[in-house]
Amino acid sequence: MDVGITLPGFGHDAVEHAQHAEGLGFESVWHGDHLIPVSPFLDATLVLATVAATTTRIKLGFGVMVLPLRPVAWAAKQVATLQHLSGGRVLLGVGSGGDVHGEAAWRAVDVPFAERGRRTDASLAVLPPLVRGETASVHGTPVTLSPPAPMPPVLIGGGGAAALRRAARFGDHWYPAFLPLRAVAAGVARLEELATTHSRPRVGVTVGVSVALGAVANSVVEHRIRSMTDYGLTEEQAREVVVTGSAEQARDHFARLAEAGADRIVAMPFTDDRFRQAELVAEATQT
Template identity: 70%
Template sequence: MDVGTTLPGVGHDLVAFAQHAEGLGLESLWHGDHLIPVNPFLDSTLVHATVAAVTTKIKLGFGVMVLPLRQPAWTAKQIATLQHLSGDRVLLGVGSGGEAHGEAAWHAVDVPFAERGKRTDAILEVLPGLVRGEKTLLHGKEIALSPGATMPPVLVGGGGKPALRRAARFGDHWYPAFTTPHAIGKALAELEELAASYGRPRPGVTVGVTVALGDVPTSVIDQRVKGMTDYGLPEEFARQTIITGTPAQAAERFAAFAEAGVDRIVAMPFTEDRFRQTELIAEAVFDGRDSVAAARPPGGRQADGGLATVVL
């Protein structure tokens, strides 16, 4: 199982953080996307263009790109450009936009909030062809963007039935967040059945999990839980989804997700010690492969200063 982490939403240390995570051997870096989000963060495409320029191996994930806020042709052009800049490292998480962020962004771009699901599906219909530079029918006329690029894997965000249907129809992965291994296990049978109805194999599963490792004050955890309940999660369930404790304890929680059928975890730390949290996450991944010492090459670090690639 692969493990990645989220980039800081704002700040001048994005480059240092990205290089730090790549040096630790994490599989991917993720950034949110919204025009007017609840918590401010920088534009996802510009952040990933910056990260692509200062890293060489780590994958670049959208967590998730809100497609219906965007025009499909420009979206495809940006995705294709990122594929060229990064050497095909993009992981295209997509979504229709949650209610928690409100409707201000939708008014700003003159898109009806109620039509976001239909528009998401319509964009996903044409996006692969546009990214690849193929002739694609758009608004009644064929266009072809150039240069084309490899279409990145599509990860459909969301935990509800519309997201499951969309993942079954369009996705390479289903990408829920704030969930448990038990809930994932229950949903996979439905996902497989839906995918079969579209003549497709069941998509893989990427899960976003909230993480606060080490000695974290209870008040900080409580504040995070409150924020999650604002997204509509019941308080008890929200507490169940947060991964706390030592790296060894986190490794056990990661393993439970793997046993439930999860292929990738996106760890989402929320404390201020982001660099340290990333180190603890990497240690948890190494613990999942017996120990940090066993996973590292002789001498502890490779010649380029990075640890060995981390996968569970």
Template identity: 75%
Template sequence: MDIGITLPGHGHDIVAYAQHAEGLGLESLWHGDHLIPVNPYLDSTLVHATAAAVTTRIKLGFGVMVVALRQPAWTAKQIATLQHLSADRVLLGVGSGGEAHGEAAWHAVDVPFAERGRRTDAVLEVLPGLVRGERVPLHGHEIALSPGATMPPVLVGGGGKAALRRAARFGDHWYPAFVPHRAVVSGLGQLGRLAAEYGRPRPGVTVGVGVALGDVPASVIDARIKGMTDYGLPAEQAREVLVTGTPAQAAERFAELAEAGADRVIAMPFTEDRFRQAELVAAAGVAVMDQLGGQRGGDKSAWRPAWR
């Protein structure tokens, strides 16, 4: 199992945090993407370009890029550029934009909110060819971008039926967040059947989880749960899916997700001590590799708990 972690949404410590996470041996860095999100964060493509410039190994994931807010050719150009800058380290999470963010961003770019799903699929149809520099029909003309690049793995975000079908049709991974392990099991069953309809192998699974490890006040946990319920998650599920406690306890939770079928966990810290959280998440990664015996992929020798 691979373990990734989210970058801070904004601030001047993104460079130091990216280098810290790489030094800890974490597999990937992730950043949100939206024009007008509920919580503020910087533009994802510029953040990843910065992270690419100051790291050498760690992968760079979009969690997730809202491609329907963008013009497809420019999207492809930015992705291809990031692949060149990072030496093919991009993980392209893609989503249609959650309802919790509202419709303001869609009005700003003159895209009907109700069309976001259809437009997401339309972008995914042409994106691989555009990124690779192939000739692709777009708006009645054939275009080819250069220089082309390797198309990164596509991770389709969301837990609903539309997201599962999109993952089966276009995705290399399905990427739900804040879901219990039983939802992963159920989703995988549906994903396998849908992928068979498209004549594709079943995608892998990446799961995003909120984390607050170590000695965290209950008030901080409660505030996070309230924020998740404001985002549309039932309070009971919000409390169930948060990962708290020691690295060993976190490793048990990660192992449950691995047993349910997850190939990667993305830790999403929400406390102020983000550098320490990265260390504790890395420690949980070492522990889960011990539990799983390395049998679900990942090289245990890659983990370097530098704080020890």
């Protein structure tokens, strides 16, 4: 199973964290994306471009790009550029924007909040040919971008029915976060059904996992659990999916995710000792 880890949402040390993760053997680093999120993020495209210039091997993941907030041609240009700068290391997580972040960003870019799902699907339909330099129709206008680039793998964010349908139709991976093991297994089963409908292979599964390993104050964990209820989880579900304790306990949890069908996990540390968390996650995932 591949293992990635998220970068800090803001600050000047993304490069140090990415280089540290690369040195520890992580497959990928990930950065969140939104225009006006509930927690501050730097712009994902610029962060990942900076990381691309200062690393050599590690893959660069959007976790996830809120595609309908951007004109699709611009998004395609950004993705293609990052593929060039990184030597083809992009993992393109895509989402339609969660309710938790509200409507302010959508009003700011004059996109109706209620249309975000439809616009996501429409963008995903034309994004691959645009990135590859092929002519695609965008709002009735033929558009050809250059220079072309290989289309990166698309990971469809979200844990609900719409995300599963979107992943089966457009994606290479389904990318939920904070899901209990039984929900991951149920999602994998549903993807098997949908693969038949769309005459495509069953897509892979990447799971985002909230982690705080080692000696962590109980108050920090409790604060994280309360914040996760904003994403639609009950307190009981949040306690089930937060991974705490030793590296050995984390290894057991990650193994159960693999048994449920996960091909990749993305560790999402929520404590201040992020360098140490990366080391503990690396220890937990060593075979």
